[in-house]
Amino acid sequence: MARVLLKNVTKRFGSVVAVDNVRLEVKDKEFMVLLGPSGCGKSTTLRLIAGLETPDEGEIWIGDRIVNEVDPTERNVAMVFQSYALYPHMTVYQNIEFPLKMARVPKHERHRRVIEVARFLGIEDLLNRYPRQLSGGQQQRVALARAIVREPEVFLLDEPLSNLDAKLRIRMRFELRKLLHDELKVTTIYVTHDQVEAMTMADRIAVMNKGRIQQVGSPREVFEKPQNLFVAGFIGVPPMNFLEGTLVEVEGRIKLDLGEYQIEVPSNYWSILKNHVGRTIVMGVRPQDVYISIKPVKGWYKAIIVGYEPLGTETYIHFTIDKKKDYIAIAKDVDTIRLGMEVYWHPNPNRLYFFDKNTGKALY
Amino acid sequence: MNPRVRKRLWVIATYVVLSFFAFIYLVPFIRSFIASFMTWEQASAYPPQWIPNPFTLINYVKLFRLELFPRWILNTAIYAGIIVAGNIVLTSMAGYAFARLSFPGRDALFSALLALLMVPAFITLVPNYIIIYRLGLIDNILGLALLGIANVSSIFLMRQYFLSLPQEVFDAARLDGCGPVKAYFYIALPLAKPALGAVAVYQFLGAWNAFLGPLIFLRSPENFTLPVGLSFAFARTMWTEYTPIIAGSLVAAAPTILLFIVLNKYLIRGIAITAGKG
Numbered sequence: 294m295a296r297v298l299l300k301n302v303t304k305r306f307g308s309v310v311a312v313d314n315v316r317l318e319v320k321d322k323e324f325m326v327l328l329g330p331s332g333c334g335k336s337t338t339l340r341l342i343a344g345l346e347t348p349d350e351g352e353i354w355i356g357d358r359i360v361n362e363v364d365p366t367e368r369n370v371a372m373v374f375q376s377y378a379l380y381p382h383m384t385v386y387q388n389i390e391f392p393l394k395m396a397r398v399p400k401h402e403r404h405r406r407v408i409e410v411a412r413f414l415g416i417e418d419l420l421n422r423y424p425r426q427l428s429g430g431q432q433q434r435v436a437l438a439r440a441i442v443r444e445p446e447v448f449l450l451d452e453p454l455s456n457l458d459a460k461l462r463i464r465m466r467f468e469l470r471k472l473l474h475d476e477l478k479v480t481t482i483y484v485t486h487d488q489v490e491a492m493t494m495a496d497r498i499a500v501m502n503k504g505r506i507q508q509v510g511s512p513r514e515v516f517e518k519p520q521n522l523f524v525a526g527f528i529g530v531p532p533m534n535f536l537e538g539t540l541v542e543v544e545g546r547i548k549l550d551l552g553e554y555q556i557e558v559p560s561n562y563w564s565i566l567k568n569h570v571g572r573t574i575v576m577g578v579r580p581q582d583v584y585i586s587i588k589p590v591k592g593w594y595k596a597i598i599v600g601y602e603p604l605g606t607e608t609y610i611h612f613t614i615d616k617k618k619d620y621i622a623i624a625k626d627v628d629t630i631r632l633g634m635e636v637y638w639h640p641n642p643n644r645l646y647f648f649d650k651n652t653g654k655a656l657y
Numbered sequence: 658m659n660p661r662v663r664k665r666l667w668v669i670a671t672y673v674v675l676s677f678f679a680f681i682y683l684v685p686f687i688r689s690f691i692a693s694f695m696t697w698e699q700a701s702a703y704p705p706q707w708i709p710n711p712f713t714l715i716n717y718v719k720l721f722r723l724e725l726f727p728r729w730i731l732n733t734a735i736y737a738g739i740i741v742a743g744n745i746v747l748t749s750m751a752g753y754a755f756a757r758l759s760f761p762g763r764d765a766l767f768s769a770l771l772a773l774l775m776v777p778a779f780i781t782l783v784p785n786y787i788i789i790y791r792l793g794l795i796d797n798i799l800g801l802a803l804l805g806i807a808n809v810s811s812i813f814l815m816r817q818y819f820l821s822l823p824q825e826v827f828d829a830a831r832l833d834g835c836g837p838v839k840a841y842f843y844i845a846l847p848l849a850k851p852a853l854g855a856v857a858v859y860q861f862l863g864a865w866n867a868f869l870g871p872l873i874f875l876r877s878p879e880n881f882t883l884p885v886g887l888s889f890a891f892a893r894t895m896w897t898e899y900t901p902i903i904a905g906s907l908v909a910a911a912p913t914i915l916l917f918i919v920l921n922k923y924l925i926r927g928i929a930i931t932a933g934k935g
Contacts, residue, residue: 366835378829379829439829
């Protein structure tokens with residue numbers, strides 16, 4: 294078992310900086326998820342750890358040694374690829390056996406371990422089949438088996454669930470976490486662009502964008518206390534609403550001037566914001582924390598309904614206050630909502646976020 | 658017009674056109690087949706006659722009476738065998754290197770190699786002759802085979818095929834403990850069977866039917882390959898007796914026709930591979 298440490302790692306492809314000065318520590322036996330949009334450098338980071346790419350700058354540590362110059366084979370890491378990358382010309386048995394064969398493990402020992410792993414993953418009936426004869430879920434198990442059989446110190450998974458259908462994905466999400474984290478207790482680095490996967494599986498999430506790590510923290514932390522606009526906007530479904538305005542002080546009260554009207558900032562945020570009066574600020578509020586009323590309520594703000602998406606248990610309500618940008622609220626009981634209707638909204642005063650417009654940093 | 662009738666008419670039209678072109682391609686073959694049972698007088702008559710009269714096996718008799726005929730078949734088989742084996746081993750390695758390994762100058766080297774396809778074979782004939790002569794391999798099947806042992810289009814075909822294999826499989830092999838050499842033997846080569854089949858078939862056909870190379874590089878009748886041997890055996894001072902040559906060509910073509918029937922899916926796949934991404 295081992296921890297993985299990236300010390301100021303940079304990787305360039307020509308003029309493109311794919312991974313930019315990344316510093317990340319993955320603790321022993323931790324389940325770390327690298328989360329970010331496509332092209333954010335998360336897969337490259339994983340490939341750097343695997344040794345499939347070499348960093349231009351920085352150090353990569355696995356356990357207690359620097360592995361920059363260590364061949365992928367010697368790093369004792371196993372990787373599961375998005376396409377599973379099973380060897381099409383080998384049977385399931387041969388696929389699982391292959392890494393052991395390459396490591397010159399004696400034949401009877403190989404056999405014992407292949408059978409053991411196959412049994413563990415419930416694929417012993419498939420051992421004589423070829424990958425093309427397997428379903429997506431079965432292929433995934435074989436890919437896992439091939440990774441597990443080597444008993445690696447670190448598991449690397451590159452979007453392993455994205456080729457599965459939605460139902461299977463939910464089941465495998467649960468099973469993978471149980472297998473890798475609870476049963477095998479191996480250090481795992483898991484790359485995904487799906488935040489639900491990240492939230493449900495991770496011990497900690499490292500949110501990446503444009504080659505940089507934006508925030509590292511537990512799923513709760515990145516959701517509750519996003520450190521910048523990117524993380525705030527990326528984590529959460531539907532995404533957080535951002536209202537941009539100038540912070541003004543009127544009669545001793547701090548308000549956010551949106552142009553159309555001013556929104557009262559609850560007093561619990563005054564101490565943080567009083568130094569920012571006069572500056573442009575972005576206020577964030579999650580759709581779950583926006584209340585909508587069709588009747589006027591004192592202190593609530595006017596809005597126009599521009600659309601709604603019923604999802605069964607709840608409805609996403611799209612509304613606008615300036616006819617330019619629209620915002621989302623989640624509501625439960627919305628039978629009377631109609632397009633173009635004038636409604637009244639109010640944010641949950643205890644669940645607001647404020648960000649510096651220029652730096653994008655959260656103000657806490 | 659109802660769509661079923663229209664579809665049927667379309668199919669009929671397609672067959673008519675295809676049959677027409679197939680017929681044009683087949684005529685020389687049919688003519689050869691018929692002529693091989695004619696006397697030379699009848700076969701060379703004008704206007705051409707289509708029914709052997711008298712029907713004769715004399716051409717085949719002459720052919721099999723040739724002392725060197727089995728020897729030529731053996732020579733041709735050795736020549737084609739070396740060419741096929743050489744191309745499979747060498748061009749798959751070269752193609753793999755061009756597709757999967759990164760080394761300085763790789764792309765420039767590959768472009769240079771491709772440029773060789775533009776050079777007509779006749780231009781290299783004399784330099785090649787001089788090289789083979791200096792090596793002391795004139796009049797030697799080995800010397801002749803050396804010239805065709807690694808073919809540029811085979812390298813190109815293999816490279817394209819290796820490029821079409823998913824990168825992730827090679828990444829997985831790398832992590833499973835395969836260096837470039839092991840990955841070649843354990844992953845690339847077994848996955849390349851269709852491309853190797855195409856290379857083998859093409860090279861076999863080329864070598865089996867080769868005429869110009871053997872004509873120039875071989876001197877003694879006992880070293881001839883079949884196509885050269887046949888034209889040598891029936892060339893008279895003033896004229897050539899073509900009917901035994903025709904019979905010989907048919908006998909010589911038999912293995913290639915058989916090969917085509919058995920392996921035509923590889924040939925077609927070969928065309929599909931080269932036509933793929935570039």
